[in-house]
Amino acid sequence: MLKNIKKNKKYRLRLYITGQTPKCVTAxxxxxxxxxxxxxxxxxxxxxxxxxxxQLARGDQIIAIPxxxxxxxxxxxxxxxxxxxxxxxxxGLDIKE
Numbered sequence: 001m002l003k004n005i006k007k008n009k010k011y012r013l014r015l016y017i018t019g020q021t022p023k024c025v026t027a028x029x030x031x032x033x034x035x036x037x038x039x040x041x042x043x044x045x046x047x048x049x050x051x052x053x054x055q056l057a058r059g060d061q062i063i064a065i066p067x068x069x070x071x072x073x074x075x076x077x078x079x080x081x082x083x084x085x086x087x088x089x090x091x092g093l094d095i096k097e
Contacts, residue, residue, distance in 0.1 A: 011035075011043040011093065012072035018065045019051045023082050027066035030083035038095055070094075 015031055017024035028047065035043045048056050050065065060069045060078070070077040070093050079092045090096035 009042060009073050011039055011070060011095075012046075013043060013093075014046045014048055014060065014069045014071060016048050016050055016057065016060070016062045016065060016067045016069070019049060024066045026082040026084065027068070030086075031068055031089070034083070034086055034089055038090060068093075 013031070013035070015028060017028065031045065035045060050057050050062070060067075060076075062069075064080045066080070066082065068079045068083060068089070073094075077092060077094065079089060083089050087096070
């Protein structure tokens with residue numbers, strides 16, 4: 001685990017995907033790996049497939065797929081893409097400065 005993780009925080013994440021496209025599968029695999037390595041058990045990851053529930057895109061104002069949304073801790077943050085740049089994801093989620 002990283003030394004500079006925000007201690008005692010629980011991360012609530014949502015990954016918006018559209019089925020099993022290569023980019024969505026890659027994003028899922030990348031965020032699972034990042035969470036397991038850097039957050040341990042301090043996260044909840046919800047996968048939302050917009051092919052099954054397109055109306056759920058409105059709540060988080062999703063305009064591109066895949067999109068990762070950090071719901072908690074506030075403020076809400078979004079990262080678009082396949083999440084392959086680990087450093088960018090860590091900084092974007094405010095896990096690492």
